[in-house]
Amino acid sequence: MATTQYDVIVIGAGAVGENVADRAVQGGMSTVIVESELVGGECSYWACMPSKALLRSGALLRAAQRVGGVAEAITGQLDVRAVLDRRDRVTSHWKDDGQVKWLEGAGIDLVRGHAVITAPREVTVTAADGTVTVLAARHAVAVSTGSAALLPDIPGLRESEPWTSKDATSAQTVPASLAILGGGVVAVEMATAYAGFGTRVQLIARSSLLRANEPFAGELVGDALRALGVTVHLDSEPSSVERTDDDGFRIQLSGGGTIEADELLVAVGRVPNTIDLGLEAFGLEAGAWLDVDDTMRVLGADGEPVDGGWLYGVGDVNHRALLTHQGKYQARAAGDAIAARGNGSPVRLEPWGTYVATADHTAVPQVTFTDPEVASVGLTAAAAREAGYRIRVVDYPISSVAGATIASDDYTGQARMVVDEDRQVILGVTFVGQDVGELLHSATIAVVAEVPLDRLWHAVPSYPTLSEVWLRLLETYGRPEE
Ligand SMILES: Cc1cc2nc3c(=O)[nH]c(=O)nc-3n(C[C@H](O)[C@H](O)[C@H](O)COP(=O)(O)OP(=O)(O)OC[C@H]3O[C@@H](n4cnc5c(N)ncnc54)[C@H](O)[C@@H]3O)c2cc1C
Numbered sequence: 001m002a003t004t005q006y007d008v009i010v011i012g013a014g015a016v017g018e019n020v021a022d023r024a025v026q027g028g029m030s031t032v033i034v035e036s037e038l039v040g041g042e043c044s045y046w047a048c049m050p051s052k053a054l055l056r057s058g059a060l061l062r063a064a065q066r067v068g069g070v071a072e073a074i075t076g077q078l079d080v081r082a083v084l085d086r087r088d089r090v091t092s093h094w095k096d097d098g099q100v101k102w103l104e105g106a107g108i109d110l111v112r113g114h115a116v117i118t119a120p121r122e123v124t125v126t127a128a129d130g131t132v133t134v135l136a137a138r139h140a141v142a143v144s145t146g147s148a149a150l151l152p153d154i155p156g157l158r159e160s161e162p163w164t165s166k167d168a169t170s171a172q173t174v175p176a177s178l179a180i181l182g183g184g185v186v187a188v189e190m191a192t193a194y195a196g197f198g199t200r201v202q203l204i205a206r207s208s209l210l211r212a213n214e215p216f217a218g219e220l221v222g223d224a225l226r227a228l229g230v231t232v233h234l235d236s237e238p239s240s241v242e243r244t245d246d247d248g249f250r251i252q253l254s255g256g257g258t259i260e261a262d263e264l265l266v267a268v269g270r271v272p273n274t275i276d277l278g279l280e281a282f283g284l285e286a287g288a289w290l291d292v293d294d295t296m297r298v299l300g301a302d303g304e305p306v307d308g309g310w311l312y313g314v315g316d317v318n319h320r321a322l323l324t325h326q327g328k329y330q331a332r333a334a335g336d337a338i339a340a341r342g343n344g345s346p347v348r349l350e351p352w353g354t355y356v357a358t359a360d361h362t363a364v365p366q367v368t369f370t371d372p373e374v375a376s377v378g379l380t381a382a383a384a385r386e387a388g389y390r391i392r393v394v395d396y397p398i399s400s401v402a403g404a405t406i407a408s409d410d411y412t413g414q415a416r417m418v419v420d421e422d423r424q425v426i427l428g429v430t431f432v433g434q435d436v437g438e439l440l441h442s443a444t445i446a447v448v449a450e451v452p453l454d455r456l457w458h459a460v461p462s463y464p465t466l467s468e469v470w471l472r473l474l475e476t477y478g479r480p481e482e
């Protein structure tokens with residue numbers, strides 16, 4: 001069978017794979033991308049974009065209901081069908097023509113089908129109609145195959161065919177009742193969206209909510225979910241799941257008690273798409289996350305780049321930060337490193353350079369689009385202490401900022417800044433409140449640039465905006481003396 005040669009082969013055309021390919025092409029590498037489903041991946045069709053579209057209308061309605069004058073003017077409820085229609089438009093009706101066109105414009109070839117690495121630098125693609133294409137890479141193969149929902153080993157769960165995030169984000173009708181298993185980001189976002197649609201939501205979390213964040217984030221989001229009518233079962237786990245006669249779900253809780261619902265969404269984390277990729281031939285474990293260096297070269301058990309360093313693992317598949325923006329950041333570093341190595345140029349590995357994804361370690365931003373939103377970057381107080389920093393924690397209620405008074409008649413919010421006392425720089429920031437997602441990049445810049453606190457006093461936030469929380473945090477900390 002004829003083999004087509006490229007400089008670079010990218011497996012998986014999600015947001016991450018697209019960016020690896022784009023940077024490689026811009027570095028002068030001929031590049032092909034392989035995709036088994038839709039070009040654009042999870043984020044465009046079953047994750048970020050549809051979930052945020054489902055959340056946006058409810059967030060706006062509630063925000064308006066919290067402002068005198070508008071509240072009186074808004075007397076109706078969400079038009080759920082119109083929300084779903086808007087979500088359908090945001091996902092381009094699950095058609096990828098637009099993204100395919102973008103690939104063409106960027107000079108990236110596309111092969112559709114399931115890819116398997118069949119030899120060093122060789123990828124065999126089987127299309128849906130059985131057509132087989134063999135590709136060979138002169139320089140690199142990048143695996144950007146993403147992740148899928150984890151279904152835990154709970155008796156009866158798999159057989160009952162519950163919803164995963166793919167179903168919850170693409171549903172064409174809204175169930176009357178929904179049980180959600182999990183207390184992480186997907187669980188709280190989908191609980192917020194569906195409760196806003198009038199669905200009776202019951203959330204089952206085995207501990208507290210949003211455990212990766214500062215504790216007050218999960219507490220405030222939990223309060224808000226309850227206010228939306230969600231029943232929140234904390235420290236709770238199912239012992240078994242079964243289908244009922246009327247096609248619903250019956251969930252037995254291990255601590256006693258039963259929950260019944262029309263649908264069950266399982267949102268307890270992700271597994272990497274590394275099964276059926278041919279990775280075992282290179283000493284890697286099928287179904288395991290890929291361990292990578294800061295240029296995203298896959299590392300073997302010995303900690304060295306696998307087989308001389310032609311194999312890269314970028315995005316969700318490496319488990320460094322399961323976020324689109326962070327995967328795309330890795331993709332820019334990896335694509336540039338692949339091109340530089342292919343061109344024989346030096347690739348420096350020092351932190352914060354062109355070819356490394358240093359921010360993955362200490363400066364990952366994330367917005368959880370609940371109501372209130374949770375926006376965080378860097379280390380929580382607990383994580384900073386565990387890492388050995390001598391820290392001071394500064395808290396301030398965002399509701400006390402003049403901008404919050406203008407934004408809403410009933411603003412709930414909290415801010416925390418974690419300061420490295422030895423260097424007088426910020427290690428982490430968390431904002432909880434309406435619209436704080438748009439505040440987050442200021443914190444990301446402060447953390448990444450390690451702006452000294454005494455200089456931050458000269459970054460003056462406009463009055464009366466929510467950004468004045470920065471001034472209040474600095475005043476609460478106290479002005480460092482000269
Ligand atoms: C419900 C939900 C909401 C989210 N919301 C946000 C958010 O608001 N913001 C955010 O930053 N992140 C969000 N995320 C996370 C985000 O979706 C992921 O981090 C991101 O999609 C990862 O991109 P990726 O390119 O690594 O993988 P993917 O987008 O999963 O792309 C991988 C691609 O590889 C293809 N593929 C897999 N195996 C093969 C193979 N063998 N051959 C060929 N093709 C293959 C797949 O079909 C897929 O298209 C959310 C996740 C979920 C589940």
Ligand SMILES: NC(=O)c1ccc[n+]([C@@H]2O[C@H](COP(=O)([O-])OP(=O)(O)OC[C@H]3O[C@@H](n4cnc5c(N)ncnc54)[C@H](O)[C@@H]3O)[C@@H](O)[C@H]2O)c1
Nearest residue numbers: 152182183184185186187206267268269270322367368369
């Ligand atoms: N707005 C955003 O940025 C956004 C939105 C959605 C998802 N995401 C990303 O997608 C990824 C997946 O989200 P997720 O919510 O599925 O995972 P997650 O890791 O955020 O949360 C998983 C939750 O499930 C719980 N859990 C794990 N195993 C369990 C079990 N057997 N029984 C009960 N509970 C169990 C965990 O304690 C945790 O609370 C996240 O890493 C997140 O970064 C991001």
